[in-house]
Amino acid sequence: MPSFDIVSEVDRSEVDNAVQNVMREIGTRYDFKGSRSEVTVDEGAIKIEADDDLKLKQVREILQGHLQKRSIEPGQLDYQKVEPAAGQSVRQRVLVKEGLDKELAKKIVKDIKATKTKCQVAIQGDELRVTGKKRDDLQEVIAHVKAMGLEQPVQFKNFRD
Incomplete structure (x- = not known):
């Protein structure tokens, strides 16, 4: 029958590769020069840290673009609420939906x-x-x-x- x-499903290695590409791009872009913006992967979630809301929004857009290039659609991302961090910096968790x-x-x-x-x-x-x-x-x-x-x-x- x-x-x-x-x-x-989401290919975890593709998520890791996209995050590494985002970090490489952040390191080379002029508008991120001197900022403490970073993107990391931990426990099935992506963690974004940025200096302020504007940089967080820019990092989100860069991340989404790199994930789409690796055939991970935006519908598989669940953005959690933005949390204040030390000083004026902010952080946000992005859950990758599977199943x-x-x-x-x-x-x-x-x-x-x-x-x-x-x-x-x-x-x-x-x-x-x-x-x-x-x-x-x-x-x-x-x-x-x-x-x-x-x-x-x-x-x-x-x-x-």
């Missing part, structure tokens, strides 16, 4: 079942397994999920015949 998985949370998984399952295709959908932890009798039905489900316009990007893996 053909099946595939709907997942939301489908329960509400999003239930929404996708409900939408797939509303299409009346002959497919079964099962929630397996933080991913969905879609099985059906025909490959065409599964391709129809993939097209439908892509057209849903979800805020969190999803990938389709393990397509088996």
